[in-house]
Amino acid sequence: xxxxxxxxxxxxxxxxxxxxxxxxxxxxxxxxxxxxxxxxxxxxxxxxxxxxxxxxxxxxxxxxxxxxxxxxxxxxxxxxxxxxxxxxxxxxxxxxxxxxxxxxxxxxxxxxxxxxxxxxxxxxxxxxxxxxxxxxxxxxxxxxxxxxxxxxxxxxxxxxxxxxxxxxxxxxxxxxxxxxxxxxxxxxxxxxxxxxxxxxxxxxxxxxxxxxxxxxxxxxxxxxxxxxxxxxxxxxxxxxxxxxxxxxxxxxxxxxxxxxxxxxxxxxxxxxxxxxxxxxxxxxxxxxxxxxxxxxxxxxxxxxxxxxxxxxxxxxxxxxxxxxxxxxxxxxxxxxxxxxxxxxxxxxxxxxxxxxxxxxxxxxxxxxxxxxxxxxxxxxxxxxxxxxxxxxxxxxxxxxxxxxxxxxxxxxxxxxxxxxxxxxxxxxxxxxxxxxxxxxxxxxxxxxxxxxxxxxxxxxxxxxxxxxxxxxxxxxxx
Ligand SMILES: Nc1ncnc2c1ncn2[C@@H]1O[C@H](COP(=O)(O)OP(=O)(O)O)[C@@H](O)[C@H]1O
Ligand SMILES: [Mg+2]
Numbered sequence: 016x017x018x019x020x021x022x023x024x025x026x027x028x029x030x031x032x033x034x035x036x037x038x039x040x041x042x043x044x045x046x047x048x049x050x051x052x053x054x055x056x057x058x059x060x061x062x063x064x065x066x067x068x069x070x071x072x073x074x075x076x077x078x079x080x081x082x083x084x085x086x087x088x089x090x091x092x093x094x095x096x097x098x099x100x101x102x103x104x105x106x107x108x109x110x111x112x113x114x115x116x117x118x119x120x121x122x123x124x125x126x127x128x129x130x131x132x133x134x135x136x137x138x139x140x141x142x143x144x145x146x147x148x149x150x151x152x153x154x155x156x157x158x159x160x161x162x163x164x165x166x167x168x169x170x171x172x173x174x175x176x177x178x179x180x181x182x183x184x185x186x187x188x189x190x191x192x193x194x195x196x197x198x199x200x201x202x203x204x205x206x207x208x209x210x211x212x213x214x215x216x217x218x219x220x221x222x223x224x225x226x227x228x229x230x231x232x233x234x235x236x237x238x239x240x241x242x243x244x245x246x247x248x249x250x251x252x253x254x255x256x257x258x259x260x261x262x263x264x265x266x267x268x269x270x271x272x273x274x275x276x277x278x279x280x281x282x283x284x285x286x287x288x289x290x291x292x293x294x295x296x297x298x299x300x301x302x303x304x305x306x307x308x309x310x311x312x313x314x315x316x317x318x319x320x321x322x323x324x325x326x327x328x329x330x331x332x333x334x335x336x337x338x339x340x341x342x343x344x345x346x347x348x349x350x351x352x353x354x355x356x357x358x359x360x361x362x363x364x365x366x367x368x369x370x371x372x373x374x375x376x377x378x379x380x381x382x383x384x385x386x387x388x389x390x391x392x393x394x395x396x397x398x399x400x401x402x403x404x405x406x407x408x409x410x411x412x413x414x415x416x417x418x419x420x421x422x423x424x425x426x427x428x429x430x431x432x433x434x435x436x437x438x439x440x441x442x443x444x445x446x447x448x449x450x451x452x453x454x455x456x457x458x459x460x461x462x463x464x465x466x467x468x469x470x471x472x473x474x475x476x477x478x479x480x481x482x483x484x485x486x487x488x489x490x491x492x493x
Contacts, residue, residue, distance in 0.1 A: 019042050022051065022095065024039070029077065030073070033069040034065055035063065035069075036057075036058040037055040037061060037091070040056055042054070046131055049131070052094050053095065057091060070082060070323065071323070081095060081101060083129070085129055086338070087129070094129040101131065103344045106350075108344055113133035113135055115170075119136075119140070120138075120140060120235075121171070121176065121237070122138070123135060123136055123138045126328070127341065127342055134330070136298060138163075138276055138278070139235055139276045140298075142297065143297040144270070144295060145278070145279070145296045146276075146277070146298040147284070147293060147299050149280075149312065149314075150302030151309065154324060155325060155328070156302055160188065160241060161346055168355060174234055177197070177235070177368055177369045178191070178197050179198050179215065180197065180238075180240075181201070181208050181211065181241065181246065182202070182242070183204060183249070187241070188201060188241060193355055193359065194358070196358075198236070200451065202374075205255055205259070206255075208240075209258050209259060215270075215275060216265055222274065222275070230274065234274070234368065235274045235275075237276055238276070238278065240263075241280045242281065244281045244283055244289050245281075247259045248287075263277070267292070284309060285311075297332060298331075299331045300328050301318070301329045303322040303324040304319040318338055326342060327340070328342075402476055406475075406476035406477070407476075409440070410482060411426065412446070414487075415457055416490060417456055419452075420455075441455075443469050444459075445465075446458060462484050
């Protein structure tokens, strides 16, 4: 008790020495004394900003593991620990009951509040259908987005949730490229972004027309768009800029009841020059902003300008009206890769998955019966490497509807050469284009689909048309 009093007094002295006198009035003991939360009442005329700005200096003086002022329901508090700076290990958050067992539609883990409780929010709540994450550059938006997406992949199967990721500025989301949850490879340029948004609008309209019972069975479609306003501003012609703006506005406005939810991530919310209405972005997460005006643009009140950075955030939504202070976690690429590999390995039902044909692919993966297949173009088909081996592989894969690289590799003991063989098979229009690490579709449905030059190569290597027809006739799943 004496020690707590002394600590409270030390805080008062420190704040006073930095020109911001306060009175400590209460102390809450959290987690058997692992941390303490002091309540402070500012004395008349105290500029509270000063306390936040000097928090690091005060901590250096007090030599605590953790010292952080924050607002708890608008009341100034100080969280203090002599033992640890906190457990922000993301795996512990993923395993926590708060994340695992709750009644949210789609649960996203944010981090821990100052009492060390895990805080999540409902990304698909009927009252908060879309989310805005904003801060100055380096505030921790991409890091938070990585944790959010990893949480979704970890918790939801492909039949319950699919992802569309747009990241035209950086590469911090590239690590998700192999996830089976992706409806389309990550968009890295403006044309692909426009294409994806158009596809989402089409899907939204299809879902609007669905009876409620059928909509229930559709997976949630989660769109994450990092640096969305920079992407729009970067578009080098007015048509593209208008297309991007109109499409995303349309989605934000009409997708509320279609299980399509957006998370827009932006580093210039204030005066962004785009003027997208933010009214349906009802969940707001502000990390450290450059000033209070930027904070208002993100969370509709000041406070983010006082955050210490490094993943500290204020969260607001229609269920959380006063900003909640949360410390976010970090997750590193190898850990994300492990979670993705683990999820991909599971035999997930992908029947209802929302798949968008790959942008720019001449052979859309969703429509293998496209004209291009039945009337191959004259472009030179590239056949390289060991032709007998390639012919054997072709005859073998023709028996399947889909085939994965690892299966071919195992069967023909190809080692690293499998990538080259897969490229050959794709160039010959035998298998569909690579998309994440998903099995490729066999595009040959009848013997007529096989390009002349490929048939010639097969016959040079001892296979007749009858052999090919028999292989196709015996079709089975991989
Ligand atoms: N939760 C966190 N804990 C510790 N450091 C963090 C956290 N989040 C972000 N950072 C630090 O901030 C840096 C910038 O984060 P980043 O997510 O790239 O910011 P932004 O996308 O807002 O520009 C990271 O490289 C990391 O050093
Ligand atoms: Mg970023």
